Amino acid sequence: MISSTVQDLGDDEALRRSTVLERVSEGVVALDRDLRYTYLNEQAEQILDASRGQLMGQHIWDAFPESKGTVAQNTIERALATQEQQSFEQYDSSLDRWFEVRVYPDESGLSLYFADITDRKHSERELTQKNRQLSALIENTAQAVYLKDRAGRYQFVNEAAANLFGLTPKEATGKRAADFFDSESVAQIRRIDEQILTDETADSYEATRLIDGEERVFLENRYPYRDEDGTVVGIMGISREITERKRREKTLEGSRQRLKSLFEDLPDSVVIHDAEGNILDVNDQTVDELGYTRRKLLSMNVADFEVGLSSEELRAIWTTMEVGDRAKKSGRHRHRDGSTFPIEVWVDKTEIGGEERFIALSRDVTEQLRKERKLETLTEEYHALLENADDAIFFVDVEQSDSGPEFRFERLNPYHEAATGLDSESVQGKTPREVLGPDLGAELEANYCRCVEAGEPISYQEELEMPAGARIWQTNLAPVTVDGTVSRIVGIARDVTSQVHREEDLRRKNERLDEFAGIVAHDLRNPLNVAQMRTTLTVEDPSYEELHRKKVHEALDRMEDIISDTLILARRGNEAESLEPVSVTDIAEQCWDMVETDEASLVIDDECTIESDPDRLRHVFENLFRNAVEHSEGDVTVRVGCTGDAVLYVEDDGPGVPPEHRETAFKPGQTSREQGTGFGLSIVKRIAEAHGWTVHLTASSDGGARFEFSEITLLS
Structure with missing residues (x-):
């Protein structure tokens, strides 16, 4: 294949282009339509770890049987069958290098180009590791992320993806593509899903979707999702909405002669020039990138379009190189229309026909630099987010x-x-x-x-x-x-401290509202019914008018007591507004005078001073004194005092409270008297808690009730 092509070219051009193929940084391989080797350059020999003598004329899968059944075989055979350009990436463990293999078909067979992408792979891995932790901060930020099972049901949808359809992630989970997209989009999604599940390879493409009547464009990246055993159980996708994305397609001429095809179809711009920079030959990529005709370029100098490096800098590079040397530089090329674009260029000094020549392979890195700047910007944004x-x-x-x-x-x-x-x-x-x-x-x-x-x-x-x-x-x-x-x-x-405290306060308020609603609905109903019934009986049976009137007054008095106690609980039961030194003796004696004590007596065991809200403390003593008198026959002794371990007590020698009733005695509405409201002890407990005290009900030494308030602040 190679020899026949060479015969079609002039000796100088054939020699020049053969030299180019031997000096390019990429491995170049030619296969006939039966996939037998017809040509490979020195770089390809190093990459494949085999000599030309071993491989020429040999079938590719006989030479490398370990590659059968891999993505390499699938890609190469697909290129031969479809006559369309293909590519794949491959790692060479013996060289510890990564290569990108591009496959170009024509009527003679296939051309394979092995480009060393190890540096790019390392850079990509570093950037991936660096951004993985940053991406975790905001759950993939605004990108839509999803996971589907093999049947096409969404098993996971992040918030960004669900928001596209006005749903929550939970609402979107379990649905299919048909629940979100039009029939044309659904057919495309299914076709790609089946391909990914069959080939077990990732896919990336642009897609236009109709959402809420509006066409929106997304960059779809989809991957096979594997379980812990490595079995593909579904598809994982990351969808990023984009406003504009341009892809430049390269259509290769399949009818060129074999040697010219190998030279012209190189994806990089190739310029061959002498030590003064005068251009001797270029490939089609150079013509396309710079916009000049081939004839015009052959009359130009490298310095005419290289604007990133001056003429002096270019000549300094050329004069310091020896035959066999290679240099990598960054520059900038100027298009015929005056626009410029950044490039990376690899310059080789070699001999062609006995003359020292330079082969410059350059690549447009506009997109690469844009991605790098975007990644740098994203990193800076994440840093700003972290800091602020x-x-x-x-x-x-x-x-x-x-x-x-x-x-x-x-x-x-x-x-x-x-x-x-x-x-x-x-x-x-x-x-x-x-x-x-x-x-x-x-x-x-x-x-x-x-x-x-x-x-x-x-x-x-x-x-x-x-x-x-x-x-x-x-x-x-x-x-x-x-x-x-x-x-x-x-x-x-x-x-969320403030929020939790607000919720707790609201919960307590709601509990109190429920409690008071129950009091009004339940405890006021009985005396109200009595008053209504007695009022009716007074009209129907005037002979018992005095008795009915008395019962009505008793019912109304009870309602007044219930309302009074309820208001205390509702308004001030949980408050201790102003704490000040309070004499227990003075407060207790004042409260005793305010209660109908009949034959009862008060004994102050200890004269002590505590820190308290005096108004609230009066409610405590009045309720406890009234409770002691009303639960006895009237002849009861009530004792008040403080102990050295900061405990205030009120006890009596009345009938006391059975142990089984002491736990529930402080609940609202609990009473053992027919006429009691059941809120007195509840008020006592609420006021104690408002002071930060703990109240316990136990038995006194005489068998009566003893109320102990612990954790008080005893001043004297």
Whole structure:
């Protein structure tokens, strides 16, 4: 194949182009239509680790049987069958290098170009690892992420994807493409899904979708999703909406002669020039990129379109190179219309026909630089988000050991430092136990372990005692996985202390409203019914008018008592407005005079002074004194005093309260008397709690009731 092509060219052109193919940085291979080797250059010999003598005329799969059944075979045979350009990437373990293989068909067979993309692969991996942890912060940000099973049902939809259709992720889960898209889009999605599931390869394409009557364009990246055993169980997709995307398609001429095809179809611009920069030959890519005709270019100098390097800089490069040397430079080419674009150029100094010549292979890197700038911008945006977010963001490194994962703080954002009193410098490299102590540290590590074991984000609420004080946080943890192992945890914690307290206050208010509604609905109904019935009987039976009137007054008095006690509970039962020194003796004696005590007597065991709200304390004594008198035959002794362990007590020698009723005695509406409201002890308990006291009901030494208020502030 090669020899016949050479015969069709002039000796100078054939020699020149053969030399080019031997000097290019890419491996070049030619196969006939039976997939037998007809040509390979020196670079291809190194990449394939085989000599021309071994491979010429041999079938490709006989030479490399280990490649059968791989993506290499699928791609090469597809290019031969469809006569369309194909490409795939391949790793050479012996060279520890990555290559991009581009396959170009023509009527003679196939041309294969092996381009070394190891640097690009390493760069991509570094950028991927760097951005993986940043992407975890905002759950893939605005990109729509989804996971489908083999039947096409969405098993996972992130918030960005669900928002496209006005749904929540939960509402979108379980649906199919037909629930969201038109029939044409559904057919395309199914076709691509089937291809991915069959070939088990990823796919990337642009798609136009009709959403809410509006055409929107997305860049779709879809991948086979595998379970832990490596079986493909579905499809994972990332969809990014784009406003404009241009793809430049390269159509290769299949009818060119074989040697010219190998030279012309190189994807890079090739310029052959002498030591002065005068151009001797160019390929079609150079013509396309610069916009000049081939005839015009052959009359030009490299300095006529290279504007990134001056003429002096170019000649300095050429004069310092020896035959066999290669140099890589960055430059900028100027198009015929005056526009410029950045390039990377590889310059080889070689001999062609006994003359020293330079072969310059250049590549337009506009798109590459745009992507790099975009990634740099994205990194800066993430950094700005981290530095200015009003949430506490932290990074925890995960180290695997025989005893399980170990966690060490790596970084805290400024809000985290201000809210907790910690700082990145002091916590970096330390475990949670070292920073926050064994108890709280163990609690944090338990949550981190849950995140590692789940392998997915988790959320929970926690109350933490930090150097800056106790706060309640709503915390979200997201694992960062590298090579299947969780290597870091990214945490975002939001201070919800005020919200939780507001919710707790609202809950208590609602409970009190329910309680008061029950009182009005239940406890007022009985005396109201009595008053209504007696009023009716007074009219129907005047002879008992006096008796009915008395019963009506009693019912109304009871209603007044219930309303009075309820208002105390509703308005001030949980308040202690102003605390001040209060003489227990004075308050107790004043309250005794306000209660109908009959033959009862009051004894002050200790004259003491405590810190209290005097108005609220009066309600306590009045209710307890009234309770003691009403539950006895009237001849009862009530004793008041304080003990040295900060306990205030009120006790009597009446009948007391049975042990089985002491737990429920403080509940609203609980009473053992027919005429009692059942709120007296409830008021006592509420007022005690408002002071921060604890009240207990027990038996006195005489068998009566004894109320003890602990945790009081005893002043004297």
